[in-house]
Amino acid sequence: MADDARGFWKTPAALAVRANPDQPVAELECNGTPGFVGDKADGLRLFEERGAVLSSLQEKLYANGRSGDRRSVLLVLQGMDTAGKGGMVRHVIGHVDPQGVDHAAFGVPTAEEKRHHFLWRINRALPRGGQLGVFDRSHYEDVLVVRVHDLVPEEIWTGRYDEINQFEKELVLAGTTLVKVAMFVSLDEQKSRLRERLERRDKYWKYNPSDVDERQLWPAYQEAYQAMLDKTSTDYAPWYVVPCDRKWYSRIAVTELLIDALEKLDLDWPTATFDIDAEKRRLAES
Ligand code: AMP
Ligand code: MG
Secondary structure (H helix, E strand, O other): OOHHHHHHEOOOHHHHOEOOOOOOHHHOOOOOOOOEOOOHHHHHHHHHHHHHHHHHHHHHHHHHHHOOOOOEEEEEEEEOOOOOHHHHHHHHHHHOOHHHEEEEEOOOOOHHHHOOOOOHHHHHOOOOOOOEEEEEOOHHHHHOHHHHOOOOOHHHHHHHHHHHHHHHHHHHHOOEEEEEEEEEOOHHHHHHHHHHHHHOHHHHHHOOOHHHHHHHOHHHHHHHHHHHHHHHOOOOOOEEEEEOOOHHHHHHHHHHHHHHHHHHOOOOOOOOOOOHHHHHHHHHHO
């Protein structure tokens, strides 16, 4: 970690927000800034600095992918409406070269998707080697919205936690590092973000009347999120629980989680597959 970043994180983000069974979702302070000791101005400055670091690491991942490395990183974003998933993509992933990003958003399954196993559409969207994958919602909807709304019988969704763990274990073995981020916004902050969507012409498109229905189911969602964290935060694919009332914080936290994941790959620039001196000579003579 750069000196500046180290100074502002009294606990590294990957430790500060890692899902902890002793800290239930119901007690989470959504306007907190776990691990971070600076203020908003510090956070915004650091965001640009660390975004550049993220960009350079991602370029290395991409370069290695081009040279045949099968490894990839997959950011999974889960959160209620207005938690800031779209902004996370736009601003955090916005720091990196779009060529190296495999982005997928998962909405209500299409008729075709419904005919398949719930992991079918997920499998088709996995990042290729060298790519930074981003899931805006994910297979976890199949134990969240599906559980809250009884979209399939209980005996089916209860089995999905184990299925997901097995699926993710295989993904990790195949070379994908999962960075799973559960984004939490408080009910008050959600209300004000939804109100803004109703007050601004440029935000109507983000508003969906069903967001208010979902909001009223918050206790059921909280229970479903808690079960998800309890059952699917594993040592090979842990969950990170990120408070999102302060967007500047959630964005620097996720930037650090991605930097951490990429640094652990210990990437170097791919070596030349040609004779450098011979090529320099050829070029000079050309
Ligand atoms: P948005 O992310 O605002 O575009 O909304 C997407 C909607 O699709 C959300 O209401 C999700 O809960 C819903 N959704 C995503 N995956 C599923 C699923 N597997 N089953 C049912 N609804 C889903
Ligand atoms: Mg929405």
